[in-house]
Amino acid sequence: MVHISSSIGFKVIANCGYLPGALFSVLPRHAVARCYSQSCHDGLGTLKENAKQILTAALQAVAPETLVQRAIRRSACSQYLHVGDATYPLQKNVYIAAFGKGVYPMAKAVTSIVHDHLVDGIVSVPAGSSTPALSNLQIIQGGRKNLPDSNSMMAADSIMKMANSLGQHDILLVLMTGGGSALFPLPVHGVTLDEKLQAIKAIANAGGDIFQLNTIRKNLSACKGGKLALAANPAKVISFIVSDVIGDNLEIIASGPTVKDSSSHKDCLTIIKNLSIDKKIPTSVLNLFSGKTCSDIAKNKQTFNNVQNVLIGSNKVAIHAAFEKASQLGFDATIHSTTVCGEAKDVGKTYCQMLLENQRLCRKVCILSGGETTVRVEGSGVGGRNQEFALSASVQMFESKLASNLTDKKCPAVLLSAGTDGQDGPTPAAGAFAYPGQLCDNNINTARHHLANNDSYTFFSTLNNGDDLIVTGLTNTNVMDIQIMLIDEPTT
Ligand SMILES: Nc1ncnc2c1ncn2[C@@H]1O[C@H](COP(=O)(O)OP(=O)(O)OP(=O)(O)O)[C@@H](O)[C@H]1O
Numbered sequence: 001m002v003h004i005s006s007s008i009g010f011k012v013i014a015n016c017g018y019l020p021g022a023l024f025s026v027l028p029r030h031a032v033a034r035c036y037s038q039s040c041h042d043g044l045g046t047l048k049e050n051a052k053q054i055l056t057a058a059l060q061a062v063a064p065e066t067l068v069q070r071a072i073r074r075s076a077c078s079q080y081l082h083v084g085d086a087t088y089p090l091q092k093n094v095y096i097a098a099f100g101k102g103v104y105p106m107a108k109a110v111t112s113i114v115h116d117h118l119v120d121g122i123v124s125v126p127a128g129s130s131t132p133a134l135s136n137l138q139i140i141q142g143g144r145k146n147l148p149d150s151n152s153m154m155a156a157d158s159i160m161k162m163a164n165s166l167g168q169h170d171i172l173l174v175l176m177t178g179g180g181s182a183l184f185p186l187p188v189h190g191v192t193l194d195e196k197l198q199a200i201k202a203i204a205n206a207g208g209d210i211f212q213l214n215t216i217r218k219n220l221s222a223c224k225g226g227k228l229a230l231a232a233n234p235a236k237v238i239s240f241i242v243s244d245v246i247g248d249n250l251e252i253i254a255s256g257p258t259v260k261d262s263s264s265h266k267d268c269l270t271i272i273k274n275l276s277i278d279k280k281i282p283t284s285v286l287n288l289f290s291g292k293t294c295s296d297i298a299k300n301k302q303t304f305n306n307v308q309n310v311l312i313g314s315n316k317v318a319i320h321a322a323f324e325k326a327s328q329l330g331f332d333a334t335i336h337s338t339t340v341c342g343e344a345k346d347v348g349k350t351y352c353q354m355l356l357e358n359q360r361l362c363r364k365v366c367i368l369s370g371g372e373t374t375v376r377v378e379g380s381g382v383g384g385r386n387q388e389f390a391l392s393a394s395v396q397m398f399e400s401k402l403a404s405n406l407t408d409k410k411c412p413a414v415l416l417s418a419g420t421d422g423q424d425g426p427t428p429a430a431g432a433f434a435y436p437g438q439l440c441d442n443n444i445n446t447a448r449h450h451l452a453n454n455d456s457y458t459f460f461s462t463l464n465n466g467d468d469l470i471v472t473g474l475t476n477t478n479v480m481d482i483q484i485m486l487i488d489e490p491t492t
């Protein structure tokens with residue numbers, strides 16, 4: 001069912017022990033009919049392989065351990081650590097605070113650089129991660145289903161205690177990636193974790209975006225919104241950040257624990273009002289936001305002089321690596337966007353038109369983009385935003401008269417959309433391919449039905465023996481999603 005190509009570094013799906021067993025029970029018994037004549041057309045296989053090679057290059061460029069190794073310089077046995085233009089004396093004074101989906105490999109890489117000066121560290125990672133012990137580091141697993149829990153709260157509490165104990169000659173290395181908010185939760189005095197969760201869920205269910213969500217999180221937290229850096233003062237704080245948000249706003253990534261917070265309780269009340277969720281927000285939270293505004297210590301510039309925030313990875317880094325690889329493979333590459341957003345079905349349709357227009361030119365081109373679409377899940381199926389994007393594009397290709405005309409010209413074209421974390425929604429796939437000829441009279445109605453039911457994973461896993469799914473396994477990184485569109489010259 002699942003395509004594996006070990007030659008380009010794609011992992012075997014059978015190793016994904018994190019898969020909920022129940023997922024497989026919803027798979028249909030019968031395979032979706034294949035469009036034999038068209039899916040085998042010349043050049044498609046090569047383009048799909050090229051797209052996977054480009055994706056692999058993009059993922060390698062944002063491997064968190066590589067990113068952090070690039071950002072820190074220390075010559076062998078040197079007593080100094082260099083980060084950008086700053087130099088920090090090492091004297092058995094290094095502490096690590098790490099939280100996020102990709103921080104374990106970062107912590108491992110950093111430990112190998114500063115091991116002889118490392119005193120203590122706490123690493124908060126998702127439950128179920130594979131995390132062999134690292135010396136001097138306490139690794140805490142929690143945040144099941146990307147939601148804060150007592151384990152991640154214990155990690156946050158320990159990190160804040162450690163930060164508070166530091167002196168002016170100490171260095172706190174903070175490592176953070178997406179998922180950091182749930183793995184570093186500590187509610188403000190007067191609000192319980194359950195009440196905070198209730199508020200977060202109300203915002204998420206009302207379609208609140210990450211900016212709205214994390215503004216509320218910052219204002220309900222005793223460690224987010226710069227408060228970790230304030231606790232560590234007067235120690236030096238160096239924060240290495242991998243972005244999983246559009247625009248790479250440091251205040252928003254993992255709710256900015258080392259970044260000066262520019263939001264207020266009044267902003268929180270506006271968000272709640274705009275989303276019309278007053279009745280779903282616990283009284284303790286409403287009381288806090290409508291009472292006296294928080295003491296403005298987080299707004300004091302001086303206290304952030306000891307902090308160096310370094311953005312080490314983002315969607316742009318991945319897309320630029322993809323660009324390099326595509327160029328090496330002989331494609332005329334362009335970057336269309338790194339801020340793709342919107343409803344996956346709609347964006348998929350737009351990308352179909354872009355593909356068809358470029359296919360008409362029959363030149364060897366690669367069009368790259370990145371960002372994060374959204375899905376309003378109204379059906380009962382299993383899927384993810386990237387697979388829904390691809391399925392929508394594919395249905396649109398079938399529906400476009402242009403598509404069949406162009407396929408006849410034998411100018412191969414393919415579109416890939418995949419999540420860089422290797423998990424698209426609650427599925428074992430990272431994304432899927434779409435291409436003209438993927439759907440035909442035999443299977444178009446099935447495809448439409450699955451698309452309407454948000455069932456893209458089920459559809460792709462049964463189409464062409466799952467060959468059109470992208471399966472990487474968990475990648476330990478997350479810089480949102482990537483789209484790779486490839487068009488080749490006509491086959492002779
Ligand atoms: N059946 C479905 N079809 C399409 N999309 C779905 C389906 N079920 C869930 N999703 C999408 O998957 C998202 C959650 O999956 P995922 O873990 O990839 O995203 P995430 O929580 O934003 O994580 P990250 O930002 O780390 O990728 C939901 O926000 C929803 O939009």
Ligand SMILES: O=C(O)[C@H](O)CO
Pocket residue numbers: 177178179180181182210214244245252253254255
């Ligand atoms: O952890 C979070 O807040 C999100 O992943 C955005 O960074």
